[in-house]
Amino acid sequence: MSHNCTYVRQHYQVPAEIGRRVIAYGKPGVILADRGHYIGVVLDEDPKKRISNYHPTHEMQYGDMAETLPLKEWLVLPFNHAWDDLNWNREAREDLVRVWAATRGQAKYKAYERLQDYCHSIKAMLRFKVRRA
Incomplete structure (x- = not known):
């Protein structure tokens, strides 16, 4: 939600x-x-x-x-998309995942947890791209 x-x-x-x-x-x-x-x-x-x-x-x-938050909001782009794809590729926009995490690595893992039904293995997480929201 x-x-x-x-x-x-x-x-x-x-x-x-x-x-x-x-x-x-x-x-x-x-x-x-x-x-x-x-x-x-x-x-x-x-x-x-x-x-x-x-x-x-x-x-x-x-x-x-709160003045500061204990976690940061991250955008995670999975499945071999590039950040530039978000401008023109509807599928890339639909795959974008927002998560709250302390680090980039945690953000990748939280996105993987949500998407693991679509990933063949945890190695898919290595290709996820992450940036601050």
Whole structure:
């Protein structure tokens, strides 16, 4: 989902949006993903900076927008496309994957996880192109 928590804001009447600080079950963090009925939060104390699902109203307190985010948004272009292909190749635009990760390598792997049904092996990930969103 990439609608920046629109459903959660409308259905649960909460100010959820990507980049907002929250306190989830007493632990501070930042919303980094729209997960349909849930919000994806990275807790400040998590050294691996994993996005975990939380219900938007259960033991959740909303704060201000974060000044910096613990993860970066990346664009991953798989399947032997080039960045220039995005201007004219519809298939390349459809294959583009947006992910949140700390490093380029993590971004490639997260894109691979989403696309592994279309990849013959994990070696396909080596050809993925990555850049900051």
